[in-house]
Amino acid sequence: DARYDFIGNTDSVFYFHSDLGAPRGRIIAIDINNPARENWREILPQTDDVIDYVALINNHFVVAYMHDVHHQLKIYNLDGAFVRKIPLPTLGTVGGLSGKQYDTEMFFSFTSFLFPGTSYRYDFLNQQLTTVHKPEIDFDPSHYETKQVFYHSSAVRRPRAEDGTRIPMFITHKKGLKLDGNNPTLLYGYGGFNISIKPSFSVSVLNWLEQGGVYAVANLRGGGEYGEAWHQAGMLDKKQNVFDDFIAAAEWLIENKYTNPNKLAIRGGSNGG
Numbered sequence: 384d385a386r387y388d389f390i391g392n393t394d395s396v397f398y399f400h401s402d403l404g405a406p407r408g409r410i411i412a413i414d415i416n417n418p419a420r421e422n423w424r425e426i427l428p429q430t431d432d433v434i435d436y437v438a439l440i441n442n443h444f445v446v447a448y449m450h451d452v453h454h455q456l457k458i459y460n461l462d463g464a465f466v467r468k469i470p471l472p473t474l475g476t477v478g479g480l481s482g483k484q485y486d487t488e489m490f491f492s493f494t495s496f497l498f499p500g501t502s503y504r505y506d507f508l509n510q511q512l513t514t515v516h517k518p519e520i521d522f523d524p525s526h527y528e529t530k531q532v533f534y535h536s537s538a539v540r541r542p543r544a545e546d547g548t549r550i551p552m553f554i555t556h557k558k559g560l561k562l563d564g565n566n567p568t569l570l571y572g573y574g575g576f577n578i579s580i581k582p583s584f585s586v587s588v589l590n591w592l593e594q595g596g597v598y599a600v601a602n603l604r605g606g607g608e609y610g611e612a613w614h615q616a617g618m619l620d621k622k623q624n625v626f627d628d629f630i631a632a633a634e635w636l637i638e639n640k641y642t643n644p645n646k647l648a649i650r651g652g653s654n655g656g
Contacts, residue, residue: 574603
């Protein structure tokens with residue numbers, strides 16, 4: 384009835400990332416010499432943010448939390464005490480945490496809408512983050528901006544009614560954009576199968592931005608952005624919520640003068656199609 388992802392162990396104590404009683408995730412410790420459930424210990428309790436993944440590196444837990452659909456990297460001692468937060472370049476997505484339990488360094492990748500996939504090295508001893516590899520692209524991200532907005536979903540079956548759910552949306556465009564309701568805008572959504580649509584870099588999106596387009600990504604219910612409850616709120620008999628969320632995103636972009644119905648395009652694939 385629950386997920387148990389093995390993180391690592393110290394002697395007989397095994398650590399797991401689990402959603403048992405915690406749909407957004409927590410870390411528990413099980414001593415295999417006393418494995419009965421009543422002896423399990425909670426190391427990191429569930430928070431408002433989703434634990435995307437955990438690694439045991441430098442004898443610390445490195446936790447990638449998903450906070451409003453962008454990652455935060457935090458380090459904890461094995462007893463669950465917070466040590467520090469690793470600063471990231473911007474709102475974006477961490478991937479591929481790599482390192483061993485007793486290493487003094489780790490490696491990971493980072494990407495965002497305006498940030499191509501870049502490899503980093505983090506030194507636990509001096510707490511320094513350095514770039515290992517960054518793709519060479521003829522593109523200056525300082526000419527563009529990404530912002531995150533929040534809107535309330537509207538129930539199309541009850542015109543203009545709001546169901547109160549707060550939906551996040553990323554919007555990327557050239558700096559100095561005129562909000563005159565006349566910008567070509569591409570709205571993307573997915574909303575299914577517990578899949579979180581996090582910030583990532585795309586050359587095709589870059590081409591759109593260079594031509595003056597606006598790119599919007601709405602994080603619809605049905606995905607995994609806020610845990611299992613968010614997933615279930617967009618499936619089966621609640622599938623209509625996904626469509627309502629997407630329509631409300633389009634309405635928000637129009638009402639806030641990013642675009643108009645004649646210049647708004649929508650995009651999705653697979654479940655989002």
